[in-house]
Amino acid sequence: MIIAGILFLAGLLIGLSGGGYPAIVTTSFLATVAIFSAWLIRDELQFFSVFIWLGYLFALQSGFVLGGYLSVPKDDG
Incomplete structure (x- = not known):
């Protein structure tokens, strides 16, 4: 859960910048390379890990989308 939050913040910063x-x-x-490498080294790679990986990518992408949305200037017209 903490990793997903960090990835969300990273995506938010990329979107804002x-x-x-x-x-x-x-x-x-x-x-992806870092996560799968850690799982392989620690021998924790299982089928359920794919769903965790997808959750991490969704967190990163949703932060990016929110950052992109927040960086658009307002139209006061």
């Missing part, structure tokens, strides 16, 4: 799609794709790839 205007990093764009290359930044979020790179971050998603690096997070």
Whole structure:
């Protein structure tokens, strides 16, 4: 749960900074490599780990979408 929160904040910062799609794709790839590497080293990779990985990616992507939404200037017209 803590990892998902950290990934959400990372996605939020990428969205707010205007990093764009290359930044979020790179971050998603690096997070995937890090997570699966840790699971393989610790011998914890199971079928259920795929669902945890998807949750982590959803947290990262939702933070990115929220950051992108918040970075759009308001139309006061």
